[in-house]
Amino acid sequence: DIQMTQSPSSLSASVGDRVTITCRASQSTGRYLNWYQQKPGTAPKFLIYAVSNLQSGVPSRFSGSGSGTVFTLTITSLQPEDFATYYCQQSHSTPRTFGQGTKVEIK
Amino acid sequence: QVQLQQWGAGLLKPSETLSLTCAVYGGSFSRYFWTWIRQTPGKGLEWIGDINDAGSTNYNPSLKSRVSISVDTAKNQFSLKLTSVSAADTAVFYCARGSYDYGDYETFDYWGQGTPVTVSS
Numbered sequence: 001d002i003q004m005t006q007s008p009s010s011l012s013a014s015v016g017d018r019v020t021i022t023c024r025a026s027q028s029t030g031r032y033l034n035w036y037q038q039k040p041g042t043a044p045k046f047l048i049y050a051v052s053n054l055q056s057g058v059p060s061r062f063s064g065s066g067s068g069t070v071f072t073l074t075i076t077s078l079q080p081e082d083f084a085t086y087y088c089q090q091s092h093s094t095p096r097t098f099g100q101g102t103k104v105e106i107k
Numbered sequence: 108q109v110q111l112q113q114w115g116a117g118l119l120k121p122s123e124t125l126s127l128t129c130a131v132y133g134g135s136f137s138r139y140f141w142t143w144i145r146q147t148p149g150k151g152l153e154w155i156g157d158i159n160d161a162g163s164t165n166y167n168p169s170l171k172s173r174v175s176i177s178v179d180t181a182k183n184q185f186s187l188k189l190t191s192v193s194a195a196d197t198a199v200f201y202c203a204r205g206s207y208d209y210g211d212y213e214t215f216d217y218w219g220q221g222t223p224v225t226v227s228s
Contacts, residue, residue, distance in 0.1 A: 001168075034214050043201055043218035044152070050212040087152060091213040095167040098152035 006099035012107040023088035032092035113219035125189040129202030140205030145198040
C-alpha cells in the first residue's frame with residue numbers, strides 16, 4: 001500500500017493568513033493526487049484533482065502543487081469558511097489511501 | 108444534481124454482519140466506480156472497495172476476507188456487507204462515487220451523508 005503522510009497534523013491560523021499543508025507519499029504517485037476538505041459532521045468534499053486542478057466552484061485561493069512523492073496544498077488569504085480538516089488521497093494504485101488529515105483551526 | 112443517500116443498521120454486536128445500502132439519484136449509474144469508505148478517529152479515512160455497474164469489484168486487501176460489495180442497477184443502488192464485525196469496525200461509513208470524469212485521475216466527487224456504525228456487546 002502507498003502510505004500518505006501529512007504535515008502538520010494541525011495548525012492555527014488567522015483569517016487572511018497563507019497556509020501550506022504538505023503531503024508525502026511512500027512511493028511515487030505521479031500526478032494521481034487529490035485533496036479533500038472536511039468540516040465536522042459532514043462528508044469530505046472534493047477540492048483538487050491531479051495535484052493542481054481545482055474542482056469546479058472551488059475558490060482560486062486554493063492551489064495545489066508537487067509531483068512524485070511530495071505535494072502541497074496552499075490556501076492564500078484564509079477565509080472563515082476554510083477552517084476544516086484537509087486530506088490528501090492517492091489514486092495511483094489500489095488500495096486507494098488517504099493522509100491522516102491536517103486540521104486548520106482558528107488562532 | 109447527483110445525490111447519494113445511504114442507510115443501514117447503526118448498532119451491531121460483535122460477530123454480526125454490517126449491511127449498508129447507498130442509492131444514487133441523478134446522473135449516470137454506469138461509467139463510475141461505486142465506493143465504500145470508512146472513517147475512524149484512529150485510522151482516518153480507509154478505502155474499503157468499489158464496484159462498477161457490471162459488478163466488477165475491487166477490495167482493500169486488509170478487509171477482503173470479510174467484505175462484499177454488490178450492485179442493483181435496476182434501482183441505482185449498491186450495498187456493503189462486512190462480516191464478523193468487532194469493536195475495531197466502529198466507524199462512520201460513507202458511500203462515494205469514484206469518477207474518471209477528470210481524465211485518468213479517479214476522484215471521489217460525490218459522497219453520501221455517512222452512517223455511524225457502532226459495534227458493542
